Amino acid sequence: xFSLLADVSVFVIMEYGGFLEPGLIxxxxxxxxxxxxxxxxxxxxxxxELKPGTVFGNIAKDLGLxxxxxxxxxxxxxxxxxxxxxxxxxxxxxxxxxxxxxxxxSLCGTKSSCILIQELVLENPLELHRINLHI
Numbered sequence: 001x002f003s004l005l006a007d008v009s010v011f012v013i014m015e016y017g018g019f020l021e022p023g024l025i026x027x028x029x030x031x032x033x034x035x036x037x038x039x040x041x042x043x044x045x046x047x048x049e050l051k052p053g054t055v056f057g058n059i060a061k062d063l064g065l066x067x068x069x070x071x072x073x074x075x076x077x078x079x080x081x082x083x084x085x086x087x088x089x090x091x092x093x094x095x096x097x098x099x100x101x102x103x104x105x106s107l108c109g110t111k112s113s114c115i116l117i118q119e120l121v122l123e124n125p126l127e128l129h130r131i132n133l134h135i
Contacts, residue, residue: 043132044096048104053097056087059120060094063129067094073122077131080117086133087118096131104135 042063046056060067071091077099079085088099108114113134120129 039128039130041130041132043134045134046098046102048102048135050098050102052100055095055097057096058094059089059096059129059131063120065094065122067092070094070122073124073127075120075122078119078121080119080130083117085118086116087131089120102135107135 040063042057042059044057050056059065060070070089075089075091077085077087077089077096085099086102087096089096102116104114107116116133116135118131118133120131121127122129
């Protein structure tokens with residue numbers, strides 16, 4: 001975080017040819033800290049070829065989210081990029097379940113590690129949480 005802050009500060013100083021005002025530095029720090037608290041990461045190890053609907057974790061408990069707000073905040077799992085959605089979230093319980101049967105070989109080939117990246121999206125206020133699925 002602090003190296004990113006330093007890089008941004010150096011860029012602004014070089015771009016504008018002067019020193020940063022203390023208020024601007026404070027704004028950078030607040031923005032960086034706010035982004036860090038909103039973007040978290042959680043990992044799950046799941047077996048391949050589980051049946052769709054099989055629960056493998058509870059995202060609400062693991063991230064300390066209020067289950068009662070999942071529906072009103074339109075919680076959903078999105079795939080990173082153009083990838084498929086491999087898991088789903090229950091708005092009533094916070095449970096994560098397998099959306100479709102996973103075949104490690106077809107997803108990752110002969111790689112020694114197989115990690116699928118998904119993202120939990122919450123609205124109002126916007127929060128993004130990365131979900132790593134280790135197959």
